[in-house]
Amino acid sequence: xxxxxxxxxxxxxxxxxxxxxxxxxxxxxxxxxxxxxxxxxxxxxxxxxxxxxxxxxxxxxxxxxxxxxxxxxxxxxxxxxxxxxxxxxxxxxxxxxxxxxxxxxxxxxxxxxxxxxxxxxxxxxxxxxxxxxxxxxxxxxxxxxxxxxxxxxxxxxxxxxxxxxxxxxxxxxxxxxxxxxxxxxxxxxxxxxxxxxxxxxxxxxxxxxxxxxxxxxxxxxxxxxxxxxxxxxxxxxxxxxxxxxxxxxxxxxxxxxxxxxxxxxxxxxxxxxxxxxxxxxxxxxxxxxxxxxxxxxxxxxxxxxxxxxxxxxxx
Numbered sequence: 001x002x003x004x005x006x007x008x009x010x011x012x013x014x015x016x017x018x019x020x021x022x023x024x025x026x027x028x029x030x031x032x033x034x035x036x037x038x039x040x041x042x043x044x045x046x047x048x049x050x051x052x053x054x055x056x057x058x059x060x061x062x063x064x065x066x067x068x069x070x071x072x073x074x075x076x077x078x079x080x081x082x083x084x085x086x087x088x089x090x091x092x093x094x095x096x097x098x099x100x101x102x103x104x105x106x107x108x109x110x111x112x113x114x115x116x117x118x119x120x121x122x123x124x125x126x127x128x129x130x131x132x133x134x135x136x137x138x139x140x141x142x143x144x145x146x147x148x149x150x151x152x153x154x155x156x157x158x159x160x161x162x163x164x165x166x167x168x169x170x171x172x173x174x175x176x177x178x179x180x181x182x183x184x185x186x187x188x189x190x191x192x193x194x195x196x197x198x199x200x201x202x203x204x205x206x207x208x209x210x211x212x213x214x215x216x217x218x219x220x221x222x223x224x225x226x227x228x229x230x231x232x233x234x235x236x237x238x239x240x241x242x243x244x245x246x247x248x249x250x251x252x253x254x255x256x257x258x259x260x261x262x263x264x265x266x267x268x269x270x271x272x273x274x275x276x277x278x279x280x281x282x283x284x285x286x287x288x289x290x291x292x293x294x295x296x297x298x299x300x301x302x303x304x305x306x307x308x309x310x311x312x313x314x315x
Contacts, residue, residue, distance in 0.1 A: 002056070004032040004097055005078030005166070009070035014044040016089035018211070021052065024086065029097035032084075033058055037074045040064030045088075068185045069176035075169055083164045089210045090160040091120075096206035100163045103141060103200050110143065110200040111168040112193050117161040117207040121305045126208070129154040130315055134203050141202040147194035148246040153314045156189040156199060161207035168197065176228070181256075184228030186277050187250060191233055222261035227254055227261050231273060247279040249314065256286060260294055 006024060010017065024034060033056070037059040038046055049059060061078060062070075069085055075083055084100060086092060096115065103113045120126045128134060130153040133144070172192050179185040193199070206280050230247040237244040255270035276284055286294070300309045 002080045003029070003101065004082050004084050004163075005075075005080035006032050006034045006097075006176040007071055007074035007078065007117045008034065008036045008088055009039055009067050009074065010036055010041060010049065010088045011039040011064065011067070011070070012041050012043045012045060013088035014041075014048055017045055017048055019178050020086065020088055020091060021049070021140065023094075023096075025054065027097045028095045029101050030096050031196060032097060033079060034058060035074045035077055036060070037070050037077075039067070039070040050131050053118060055124070066177060066180055067182070068177040068179065072174040075166060075174060078166060081166055083166050083169055085162060086160045091208040091210060092160070093205075093206045093208070096161075099202050099204055099206045099262065103202055104163075107143065107200045111165050111197040112157075113163040113200045113202075114157045115202045115207055116205040117158050117209055118205050119209045119211055119310075121310060122212050125305050125310065127310045129158075130312070131292065133201065136203075139202075139204050141204070143198040144201050146192070146240070147199050147243055148240065148242040151190075151223070151246060152242070152249060153312070154195055155187070155190060156201055157186075157193075158207070159186050159208060160209065164191075164193075168193070170198070179226055179228045181225040182224040184250065184254075188228040195233075195236060199306060209231070222257050222263065230272050244275070245278040248274040249283075252279055252283055252287065256294065259291055260298075270274065278282045286313055 008020070034057045036049055036057065036059050038049070038059070040063050046061065058077065060073070062073065071085060082104060084097065099115050100113055103110070116129055118126050118128050131150050133140070133150045133156065144150060144156060147156060172189065174189070175185045176188050177185070179188055230250050233243070233247060237247050251270040251274040255267050258266040258270065271287060286297070289297070304311045
């Protein structure tokens with residue numbers, strides 16, 4: 001049995017998949033199987049994957065069902081005790097599985113793990129994730145006392161840097177497939193996991209989130225996506241102000257997306273449900289802006305990033 005099952009959902013990523021696969025095969029920890037699930041790709045993705053001759057690859061192809069069902073399908077086929085996810089346009093540094101393995105060896109009773117990651121905004125701008133847990137210059141690893149406290153800017157867990165014990169993933173029933181097209185299916189799983197078991201985290205950056213990859217599902221029209229429902233967790237959030245703020249920041253993000261899409265009904269739904277005291281002055285200001293101003297601000301953000309400056313309303 002391999003140490004890791006690496007799950008890659010694949011849908012129309014012919015421009016990115018080769019670099020992603022190369023980052024897996026360059027891992028210093030080589031004891032893994034690679035479960036690639038083609039979710040009905042219509043481009044040349046399949047031809048690229050099937051050109052590889054490596055016994056660790058297990059390739060499956062099915063009709064298009066979306067990323068949540070595709071990841072769940074991959075986990076069902078996995079043979080290893082530990083499941084590591086990697087999206088088909090993201091990238092691992094060569095020590096990523098080694099980093100995860102060190103967490104597993106040091107904290108074998110933990111049920112889920114994650115490493116720090118960086119974000120590739122464009123061809124020239126790469127920035128580390130933002131969290132108070134990374135502010136120390138000293139590398140740190142261990143159980144996180146409150147997942148939500150440290151996920152108010154960038155979340156500690158991110159799909160291509162997280163690892164689950166297969167039994168825990170199955171106990172949680174995996175990704176919720178009723179949430180579609182990158183509209184919070186990952187966030188929803190992290191919430192359910194964090195409410196059940198502490199995340200064990202490494203502040204060493206060993207994964208890269210490729211925000212300028214091709215065919216990104218987060219670029220699909222807002223009105224075609226079924227978003228996670230933060231209200232499902234409101235009772236639990238009443239016990240933890242960090243969790244309540246975390247939910248309200250997700251509502252803020254969803255509200256902005258729906259205003260940009262011209263969906264004022266959904267915008268008002270999210271704004272009405274959140275507590276303004278959990279937002280910064282900047283975030284409250286942005287919620288008051290019309291769609292035209294928000295679009296101009298998005299263009300300004302992209303321009304700043306082209307010059308090498310990351311702008312975010314979450315800091």
